[in-house]
Amino acid sequence: MSKKLLLSIIVVLLITNVATMIFWKTDNADESIDEESNIDIKKPVATIAGKEISFKEWMKAVRSNYGKKQLKNMIDHEVVEKLAKEQKITVDEKVIERDIALLTSMHGLTTETEQKELEEKWREDIIYRYQLEALLAEGVSVPEADIRSYYDKYNGQYQFEESLQLSHILVSDMDTANKVYKELEGGARFDLLAKEYSIDEDTKEQGGYLGFNSVNTEFLPTNYIDVAKDLKDYSYSKPFQVDNGVAILYLHTSLPKISFSYDELKPYIEHELALQSKNQNLIADPLWDKLDIKWVYEE
DSSP states (O other): OOHHHHHHHHHHHHHHTOOOOOOOOOTTSOOOOOGGGOOOTTSOSEEETTEEEOHHHHHHHHIIIIIHHHHHHHHHHHHHHHHHHHTTOOOOHHHHHHHHHHHHHHHOOOOHHHHHHHHHHHHHHHHHHHHHHHHHTTTOOOOHHHHHHHHHHHHHHHOBOOEEEEEEEEESSHHHHHHHHHHHHTTOOHHHHHHHHOOOTTTGGGTTEEEEEETTOSSSOHHHHHHHHTSOTTEEOOOEEETTEEEEEEEEEEEOOBOOOHHHHHHHHHHHHHHHHHTOOSOSGGGGGGSOOOOTTOO
């Protein structure tokens, strides 16, 4: 796998692993926190053997440990956005969709709402990453032969194969399958019915989850893909016969095929090779000198 693809996955996953955002003001001002957290800021946030930890102590620790890192991340994004706008650096929508598809295929089960929220966050981070790479690569010339050679070697890693995220309930006969289908129609949860009825011991405890599968996979019954292609995302099939029983299929998410020509990938490969030649890490620090930046951690 190419370094670019690995970097794309690692960077975005690191960014999107931040699960909670806490907001605070200065020590002399009124503290505030997300109302949904149901935290009373006037009461201790913890008590250990009679010793209390106050909300203010907790916030001070949070600012000390994470404040600088979070503020720098915010500044980095503003710097890249401003410079990219000035230089008219854009990211091809097809590249964004490919990276979102990659992340989706690695993420596991989500609801439709959760998936939309993730895609919005991922989109922002993907654009930031590619714009940052273009800005850092500015002024570095890469021979056409090197770009072509890199493409010939790694282009397969940039293509995305059509994939389907599936779960199933496998039972021994049509009578049982129709019973399960009736319960689904009545509003029962697919994963709970899989745990109760499915005879597939490899998946039943995971709610029948089969993961993401390429449409060209050889690891599923051949008619699974045919049935799934007729479903809409987040919907289930009617019972259908398979070699080892009767199945009901659930399609969580479908991801389309995304392929790239040399010309489409050329600028992105060129930027990566330029950074490799400079031994430049993908960080925004070198760009700070291009703008007038003042911040509270300034030495």
